[in-house]
Amino acid sequence: MTKKSRLHLPRVPARPGETPDFSYVQLSPAGSVPRPQVNARARDMGALSVELVRVLDDSGDAVGPWNPHLEASDLQVGLRHMLLTRLYDDRMQRMQRAGKISFYIRSLGEEAVGVAQAMALRPSDMLFPAYRQQGAQIVRGISLVDLMSQLLSNTKDMCKGRQLPVMYHSRANNIFSISGNLATQFPQAVGWAMAAAIKGEDNLAATWIGEGSSAEADFHYALLFASVYQAPVILNVVNNQWAISTFQGYAGGEQRAFAARGPGYGMPGIRVDGNDFLAVYAVTQWAAERARTGAGPTLIELVTYRGAAHSTSDDPARYRAKDDAEHWPLGDPIQRLKAHLIKIGEWSEERHQAMSAELEALVASSWKEAIKFGTMTEGPRLNPSTMFEDVFKDMPQNLQRQQALLRKELG
Amino acid sequence: MANMNMIQALNSAMDIMLGRDPAVVLMGEDIGYFGGVFRATEGLQRKYGEHRVIDSPIAEGGIVATAIGMSVNGLRPVAEIQFADYIYPGFDQIVSELARIRYRSAGDFFAPVTIRTPCGGGIRGGQTHSQSPEALFTHISGIKVVMPSNPYDAKGLLITSIEDDDPVVFFEPKRLYNGPFDGDPNKPAVPWSTHPKGQVDEGYYKVPLGKADIVRAGADVSIITYGTMVHVALAAAAAMNVDAEIIDLRSLVPLDVETMVASVKKTGRCIVAHEATRFSGFGGELLSIIQEECFWSLEAPIQRVAGWDTPYPHAFEWEYFPGQARVKAALQAVMEPA
Numbered sequence: 141m142t143k144k145s146r147l148h149l150p151r152v153p154a155r156p157g158e159t160p161d162f163s164y165v166q167l168s169p170a171g172s173v174p175r176p177q178v179n180a181r182a183r184d185m186g187a188l189s190v191e192l193v194r195v196l197d198d199s200g201d202a203v204g205p206w207n208p209h210l211e212a213s214d215l216q217v218g219l220r221h222m223l224l225t226r227l228y229d230d231r232m233q234r235m236q237r238a239g240k241i242s243f244y245i246r247s248l249g250e251e252a253v254g255v256a257q258a259m260a261l262r263p264s265d266m267l268f269p270a271y272r273q274q275g276a277q278i279v280r281g282i283s284l285v286d287l288m289s290q291l292l293s294n295t296k297d298m299c300k301g302r303q304l305p306v307m308y309h310s311r312a313n314n315i316f317s318i319s320g321n322l323a324t325q326f327p328q329a330v331g332w333a334m335a336a337a338i339k340g341e342d343n344l345a346a347t348w349i350g351e352g353s354s355a356e357a358d359f360h361y362a363l364l365f366a367s368v369y370q371a372p373v374i375l376n377v378v379n380n381q382w383a384i385s386t387f388q389g390y391a392g393g394e395q396r397a398f399a400a401r402g403p404g405y406g407m408p409g410i411r412v413d414g415n416d417f418l419a420v421y422a423v424t425q426w427a428a429e430r431a432r433t434g435a436g437p438t439l440i441e442l443v444t445y446r447g448a449a450h451s452t453s454d455d456p457a458r459y460r461a462k463d464d465a466e467h468w469p470l471g472d473p474i475q476r477l478k479a480h481l482i483k484i485g486e487w488s489e490e491r492h493q494a495m496s497a498e499l500e501a502l503v504a505s506s507w508k509e510a511i512k513f514g515t516m517t518e519g520p521r522l523n524p525s526t527m528f529e530d531v532f533k534d535m536p537q538n539l540q541r542q543q544a545l546l547r548k549e550l551g
Numbered sequence: 552m553a554n555m556n557m558i559q560a561l562n563s564a565m566d567i568m569l570g571r572d573p574a575v576v577l578m579g580e581d582i583g584y585f586g587g588v589f590r591a592t593e594g595l596q597r598k599y600g601e602h603r604v605i606d607s608p609i610a611e612g613g614i615v616a617t618a619i620g621m622s623v624n625g626l627r628p629v630a631e632i633q634f635a636d637y638i639y640p641g642f643d644q645i646v647s648e649l650a651r652i653r654y655r656s657a658g659d660f661f662a663p664v665t666i667r668t669p670c671g672g673g674i675r676g677g678q679t680h681s682q683s684p685e686a687l688f689t690h691i692s693g694i695k696v697v698m699p700s701n702p703y704d705a706k707g708l709l710i711t712s713i714e715d716d717d718p719v720v721f722f723e724p725k726r727l728y729n730g731p732f733d734g735d736p737n738k739p740a741v742p743w744s745t746h747p748k749g750q751v752d753e754g755y756y757k758v759p760l761g762k763a764d765i766v767r768a769g770a771d772v773s774i775i776t777y778g779t780m781v782h783v784a785l786a787a788a789a790a791m792n793v794d795a796e797i798i799d800l801r802s803l804v805p806l807d808v809e810t811m812v813a814s815v816k817k818t819g820r821c822i823v824a825h826e827a828t829r830f831s832g833f834g835g836e837l838l839s840i841i842q843e844e845c846f847w848s849l850e851a852p853i854q855r856v857a858g859w860d861t862p863y864p865h866a867f868e869w870e871y872f873p874g875q876a877r878v879k880a881a882l883q884a885v886m887e888p889a
Binding site (some may be wrong): 152319320322323384388454458459533549550 | 584585605645675862864876
């Protein structure tokens with residue numbers, strides 16, 4: 141080992157103290173990428189996985205073949221959901237810092253992903269989210285009180301205190317239980333979609349994964365099974381550039397875009413501007429129609445930027461340039477949709493401020509309501525003996541015995 | 552000697568081994584530039600370069616498998632799995648491959664891989680950041696399994712593990728990283744600087760695998776334990792004024808049967824304690840061995856203290872954790888006259 145190492149290590153563009161550099165992000169002009177027929181052959185649309193589908197241009201106009209031509213009222217709903225997601229995140233981050241909840245994960249800068257994608261799907265479609273798509277929970281109508289109660293592990297918590305904060309679920313609203321183990325949901329969504337096909341139903345499954353955890357084998361199982369069985373599933377890679385401190389180059393993004401994994405497995409891969417609400421909506425709608433008409437799965441890479449820390453346990457100032465986010469070339473999803481709505485005469489600063497104030501008040505009143513059901517330190521608390529429930533459908537004897545022992549231990 | 556917490560002691564072990572042996576490489580998620588989510592590898596990439604302290608993709612199966620390949624090609628990889636709860640994507644590579652390469656090749660190939668991984672609860676980690684899966688690994692022939700309870704042992708055991716020509720899974724009770732913990736979350740945290748085992752030799756030294764530590768000698772009852780529960784057992788026995796002999800196993804495979812058996816033959820009473828789930832836990836193995844070796848010396852049924860047979864619930868961390876109350880109940884039961 142006296143010779144010099146020849147091992148290649150992916151380059152990280154900007155560490156703390158260095159100048160942010162996003163020249164590695166390949167951009168395409170808005171409106172420039174063709175939109176194939178939804179039943180086109182995967183092998184004929186390889187370019188979609190290399191180019192970047194964009195609808196909103198720099199002047200706030202919606203251009204090109206991917207423009208979904210949504211009603212202004214739908215765009216306003218999208219803006220509202222994204223803003224609510226951000227305000228909810230901001231407040232929950234503060235509540236974690238104040239010691240009211242143990243942990244939190246924000247979706248700052250990625251709100252278009254969960255919101256636009258959930259809006260482009262039907263309520264009967266099944267979602268298998270990761271932990272940063274709270275926007276989809278909000279679109280599906282999960283109340284803030286319910287979301288907050290999960291964070292608080294209180295008496296209204298849908299998980300009965302068993303899961304870390306942000307690991308929500310809603311059976312009634314077709315949102316699967318989020319796992320703290322990465323990537324596991326990706327092939328499960330494929331299985332759900334295979335079952336829909338077996339049962340002859342036209343619902344589809346959509347799932348999300350970070351580009352970092354696309355390194356896990358589960359990601360590759362998902363693509364393989366989806367391709368083999370042409371399952372009605374939308375596989376979304378949220379490429380927010382960072383997985384805690386791991387730069388996307390270490391997940392395999394240096395040599396080839398994540399979307400290009402799709403064509404490798406024989407399915408379309410679409411690389412989309414993840415901060416462009418219209419583009420995200422359009423590609424999701426395209427993939428949904430493709431899946432529903434029996435033309436198979438689609439892999440979507442949402443190119444975005446993790447504006448905040450990985451979680452409240454993380455400090456990105458240790459590993460990436462401090463002003464990185466300000467140099468991100470695809471801007472902010474809320475600002476961009478807002479600018480577009482103003483440009484087409486369907487929005488104004490005044491209306492935006494009024495909506496912002498209204499949503500702030502909603503978040504505040506929801507918090508007041510949620511803490512009535514208890515916090516980690518005050519108010520009503522779930523009975524600890526409930527921890528023995530749901531390990532199995534029927535409680536076995538050893539757990540019944542342990543439940544009695546715990547009651548004794550607690551006096 | 553210097554004051555070190557467990558993180559600093561582990562860091563020192565890896566620092567020394569990187570310095571002594573050019574074959575040693577570190578690999579894992581967030582371990583390089585960032586220094587690891589618990590800071591165990593802080594500064595080591597800067598000191599030894601990114602070719603020896605290697606950031607990995609988020610793929611535990613890939614980490615274990617490439618560590619095996621590296622080790623077969625002459626390196627001595629120390630892989631970090633960020634939480635023991637995340638080790639399962641690498642399980643097949645550990646069980647079917649790492650454990651058996653020496654055996655299936657009749658000794659022609661071997662894989663000196665050390666897998667470090669934080670385990671246990673106590674940091675509000677919920678069911679995916681709190682597990683103690685050591686029994687899954689002690690059940691596999693061909694893997695050594697280590698779990699230190701203090702900084703001094705952690706450093707010496709890690710150096711021994713890295714130098715060992717067999718694979719080692721090295722569990723680090725994360726609640727002990729910053730200080731000893733007696734099981735009472737309401738007491739202010741105590742730093743390692745207040746504890747004799749927080750005094751750590753700055754140089755190279757080894758603590759052998761398969762040699763238990765009698766943390767406290769006693770005459771009335773033997774408490775056989777490891778990891779966080781060493782401190783809980785000490786506190787519970789002291790609170791009950793019982794003259795307990797407390798044995799910290801330090802390594803589960805190889806297991807120091809001799810020390811256990813000598814102790815139980817002396818005291819005639821025994822408690823085994825671990826944080827992991829009770830059913831099929833490592834305590835069951837300990838109990839069997841003691842029954843086999845010490846049956847005629849026992850004056851009371853052996854008691855078992857463990858976590859409940861449920862996943863680790865976020866909201867009920869301390870009701871799940873086998874704290875002093877559970878150890879005291881076991882002491883009471885085992886000390887009752889027959």
